Amino acid sequence: MVENSNFDMRVKFGQKYFDSPVFTASGCAGSGKELSQFFPLTELGAVVTKSIALKPRSGRATPRMAETPSGMLNSIGLQGPGIDQFLEDDIPWLVANQARVIVSISGESVDDYASLARRLRVVPGLSGIEVNISCPNVENRGLVFACDPVASREVIEAVRRNIGGELPIIAKLSPDVTDIVQIAGEVISAGADALALINTLLGMVIDIDKQRPKLAGKTGGLSGPAIRPVAVRAIYQVHSAFKNTPILGMGGVSCGKDALEMIFAGASAVSIGTANFGNPTAAIKVKKEIRELLLERGFNSISEAVGVAHNE
């Protein structure tokens, strides 16, 4: 066991510092209350909330879930109470419990994102906005903004114009594109302070007894360790092109070694998603192991380790 009380775990997105490099991934931490039974949320860099829309959303019908080898498909469809009730119920509780909060937002149009940003700019206690432009569980694939460079740019510009001030904008991108570096370039030049890489990949499971797709929504987002190499690749490619833009890495992180791969590829921090489902204390485990593994390798801070896989 290596001891070094000076090990620096801080990460910075835009103008905001976070004390831990481990976050929860959007849609994988409930309202925060559910996980707080198992560890104090102050251990996290921040809780990234479920992606919230302007209006309530029922989400998709069930079955919504299929376990796959080292992963799962989900087809939740952004179920949520809408921004009004969310600001009334979820945010005050998180703030009162000293959790750092990054609100994830999801819209069906550029105007939706602009309206959501205007609502959030006056909310006290927030530490950032994640702009989810890449949820695969929407009826119309044309609504996956992150598949289109122009649409991606327009959404981030709209959020930038309306959020003002100090809140960092984190754009969440989809790996289901030909060139993720191009999309990253568009959102960075539109004003994104950081990138969340990656959202789930679109997948399908067929029930061979019923001879139909297993999910009621037919397709779902693939997550878990199965997609980790895709995430590491995306982080590596984007970091290679945009060294100064911090990346929040995610996609199958369940232990410290997984996190190190992402950090070495270019992530400044990691989010825990599907691993929360199998292990409610996964975030604590990852945080502890990141520190131990980096110390063993002679690093004194997270920032020293970011992107070292790119070194000649």
Added chain:
Amino acid sequence: MTGINRKAQQRSVEIISNKKVGAYHHMVFAVGDMATFAKPGNFVAISVGGSNSSMILRRAFAIYRSSDRGQYGGTIELVVAPHGQGSKWLTSLEIHDHVDMVGPLGVSFGIPAQPVSALLVGGGYGSAPLFGLAEVLKERGCRVDMILGASIAGKIYAPLEGKRSVNSLTVTTEDGSTGSKGKVTDVMPELIEKYKTEIIYSCGPMPMLAAVDSIAEQFGIMHQCAVEESMACGIGVCMTCVLPVKDENGVIKMTRSCIDGPVMDGSRVIWSSNRQIPEGTWGA
């Protein structure tokens, strides 16, 4: 929101017994003080497949019985049907093996304040949590009648010690291999009239719960059911185990069976929602 699993804990627990009973395995785990807080209707979620498993999701099991003191300290007992890869792995484990368990989870059965006449209806291994419930109801002075149904005799789970906690036990099988031939709902009306049932509790497959609920409605009897939807997390964060349920204001919402259930008021569940969001659902 009804509860946030305030008493839930995650710990490595030891298997102290694993016995095949008919189509199922009866398994006992030494769980320490996790047992203290377990109530009938609660469940546990167990990691399966070992540390290098490609099965990343926990499996949820209704608690059959719990005891907070004994030779092994606190124990939780489960009745496991080895259906899928995860439950087959679990039932293949041996005494002294350890598993990672989270529990107790979910909303338990509501217990009436007054002694009433209760009818407990279980399908297959769904009978498991009903025996613990029967004991609690008996302690409160309730009359407890039980109906257990399954497709075949081997899928009826009715151990001797369980039978002691009920006033009457009626068994039905679809093939008639034991008890009366047919479904649990075939015998319900007669028993309800005979024993003047005031509350119905049920646990089993969803089509059975739906059928039980329509009889409860017909007789105007309160019905608490433990619903069964496939779960990814069991702790309320993944939003996969939802089903359409009316809230106290009559608004239909996609509601988590893990944390707002599994025990629900049957009259509030929208049963006819196969692979669709019912019309009028909030946010649809």
